[in-house]
Amino acid sequence: MLFVPASLTRGTDAATGYHGDAPIGNTKFPFAVVVDDDNGFAALTTVAARLLINSVTNPYAAPDDGYYADPPKIDPWSLVRREVADLCDGQAVVTEGDLTLPQVYSDLAAVAGKSPCKPSMPDDVWNDVSAEPSIMHAVPRAGMVTFVLTGWSTEDVPPWELRTRVADFSQLTEDEMQPVLSNNVISNNMTVKLTLHVPRTAPSGASGGVYVLSGENGHPWAVGFIVR
Numbered sequence: 001m002l003f004v005p006a007s008l009t010r011g012t013d014a015a016t017g018y019h020g021d022a023p024i025g026n027t028k029f030p031f032a033v034v035v036d037d038d039n040g041f042a043a044l045t046t047v048a049a050r051l052l053i054n055s056v057t058n059p060y061a062a063p064d065d066g067y068y069a070d071p072p073k074i075d076p077w078s079l080v081r082r083e084v085a086d087l088c089d090g091q092a093v094v095t096e097g098d099l100t101l102p103q104v105y106s107d108l109a110a111v112a113g114k115s116p117c118k119p120s121m122p123d124d125v126w127n128d129v130s131a132e133p134s135i136m137h138a139v140p141r142a143g144m145v146t147f148v149l150t151g152w153s154t155e156d157v158p159p160w161e162l163r164t165r166v167a168d169f170s171q172l173t174e175d176e177m178q179p180v181l182s183n184n185v186i187s188n189n190m191t192v193k194l195t196l197h198v199p200r201t202a203p204s205g206a207s208g209g210v211y212v213l214s215g216e217n218g219h220p221w222a223v224g225f226i227v228r
Helices: 040-056 107-111
Strands: 002-004 017-024 027-035 093-095 100-103 127-132 145-155 158-167 189-197 207-216 219-227
Touching: 017 040, 027 040, 027 219, 040 100, 127 207, 127 219, 145 219, 189 219
Parallel strands: 002 027
Antiparallel strands: 017 027, 093 100, 127 145, 145 189, 158 207, 207 219
């Protein structure tokens, strides 16, 4: 792991960090670069921990890659940033001594119906939506697709707000898709409709989609379509 100090001059588009792999002879090794953006030690350790977790669980490029979400193109989660420490963006950080660390996604916790981001407290609640259709259908240019969102949570909670944000790997912008929610509030077992539009100029085969973000922490659910 290489730390870049805040005292160095860098371009305005410099990221807070990244990870990858490099060769030494016939052997590859993973690395992470952490950029100190002068936002304090807590921010620095959060970025460093996220990159360390991602580089350990997914250290190399294909075909030697590791653990990450890799669904087929018709699955809307193919539009989502895929590494385990990125799937919990927006969750509260965890403090241990002087270190501030991110939560990490756990398949086992999700399957058990618990908050999927760990570590968490025993009483942590996860509220979200599911969507139908659950796959990405082909939609013609100038057409539209409507999803039925159903609210759910791991414990009883008050109604929560919904909003949308363009998915990480969507080839269409949120302005182009013009998402419309029939209601911006949902609760357990309540349904809300979300409509996405396909621009006339969209190229055939392009993928478009958004996150439906639930509540204050923005728990995500992905929906999308493929341009016919």
